[in-house]
Amino acid sequence: MAELQLRDIRKSFGAYEVIKGVSMDIKAGEFMVFVGPSGCGKSTLLRLIAGLEEITSGTLSFDGRVVNHLVPSKRGIAMVFQSYALYPHMTVFENMAFGMQLAGKDKQRCRKRVEAAAEMLQLTPYLKRLPRQLSGGQRQRVAIGRAIVRDPTVFLFDEPLSNLDAALRVATRIEIARLHRSMHNTTMIYVTHDQVEAMTLADRICVLRDGRVEQIGTPLELYEHPNSTFVAGFIGSPKMNFLSETFAMPFDADTIGIRAEHLVIDQEGGLWVGNVVHSEMLGSDSYIHLDIGAAEPLIVREGGTSSHKPGETVRISPVAGQIHRFDAAGRSIGRTEMRGAA
């Protein structure tokens, strides 16, 4: 059980500032996901929490105790690396037991803990194997197992799924979610650039941009009430449609954003009209790319299979109350309907 407090954390490498003053509270037992594009500082922030990098300024505390200068092993953390970071010359068992054995823990207890973790992750048949004799997914489970054995109060994941193929990624994601439920006393911090992972795993998501916190909130809060065009564009798939200039003016905004599922085809009284340039059929639903004369084609979601072919003219309307409005700086100014809209 650990509650984390970050207060104006900064990190510079030489003259280059990577983390530019991050403050947040992470509740005990919470699953917090740091998400953002590459280079936003999310991995660095995790490494600062782990103690693998030194904090340049600001304070980091676990349960009110400042840990800025504690070595990683004294922070009560465990970490799962993107590259697994298994010891290549040790068996699965030795990999999981290594830290505990060298800490001089009781051999019998050490064995029990490793076996319990292996059982939980279905690794029992592989305990005598070397990492190189395992598949990517199994290796990642060993890395998770090694972390579990440490019995951490804070569990850190650094893009643990990005080296796995798509099917395995989904399976391992579910396993991590299950792990969180079974270790509900353990605070988990998870770094990813994949917004689907963030949405499905997180209790709360922290969107980072260029070394700063852009927005923190539950997945649905971020989805429904993005603070900025950046968050609005980052969370959700397909990406939110943005319209500006003449399209946005009637809504008293510099830019408006509408999600694909909030645009409906309305051949009679549609607000905007355009040509279909492309359509993607996913089976359960279809995405129609519509050129209405804006900078980029609008993406419109249609349930089931679409009958609209490229070249066809289609009229669409936004769903009332689902238009996100943003000012010139990209900040949200709330949702509204059009002035005097029909």
Added chain:
Amino acid sequence: MTDLTVADPATALASRRHINSDLRAQRVRSAWVFLAPTLLVLALVAGWPLVRTIYFSLTNASLTNLAGAEFIGFDNYLTWITLKSGRTIYRGLLADPAWWNAVWNTLKFTLISVSVETVLGLVVALVLNAHFPGRGLVRAAILIPWAIPTIVSAKMWAWMLNDQFGILNDILLGLGLIGQKVAWTANPDTAMVAVLIVDVWKTTPFMALLILAGLQMVPGDIYEAAKIDGIHPVKVFWRLTLPLIRPALMVAVIFRMLDALRIFDLIYVLTPNNAQTKTMSVLARENLFDFDKFAYGAAASTMLFLIIAGITVLYMWFGRVNFEGER
């Protein structure tokens, strides 16, 4: 693929096996074609001289009369006559105290120099693997002793070790560590030490570089995992770094060992004609050319070859057994 599944399974399997063996034969053929030039060159530059040397070691050849050499069996290696008095006199290389002295010198030199170079090389490699400003420059600079031709560095050191004018005596006298000038390279007590110092100075960089290459193969993230596991740096070295660079270390040691076992140039220049440092190679050359005992020298060369081959095979055999036992 579809054709195969439609066909009768047994026929399909048979034809696939046929294709496989055809493919295999073709691969083996092209492998031999590609290897042929190398094998030919090796046969010319290594095989033929070796065969000639072994042949001459079984004759009474002399430098002036190579063509008229007569076959005398193993007499160069070992022969004996029993005198009327009943005393047996052994002759030949294997009964020659000078030869066994050279063998002993060589083994001593190899064992000490390779051990010291391995440990020092490891230390240097660990330092060079750490991040510090000017690392690239230091990495290049450390190679200088290795880049200097042995003859040059041996002469250079011979001058520094010179009993009358050498800088080493001057410094040690100045510090009061020695009472009188020492003839480092001539004195029987210090000749081997002098040779070892120069060899270590010259070859440690090579060792360091080979080990550094091994160190750079170790993934950096496992050190971070070890940090999180809270493993003491000393234990990290013994339990992670050393086992992981073991293969590179084994290769480096065998390279150095082969070099050390046939050391010639450094000793020939630094301590000529010193019984304390005379190695197998030096002795072989001496007999081949200086003493005009060409066949005898050839026998010494052959023995040197057999000893090196034997040690190498043993080393690789033990090395592999351990290697697999540990994994």
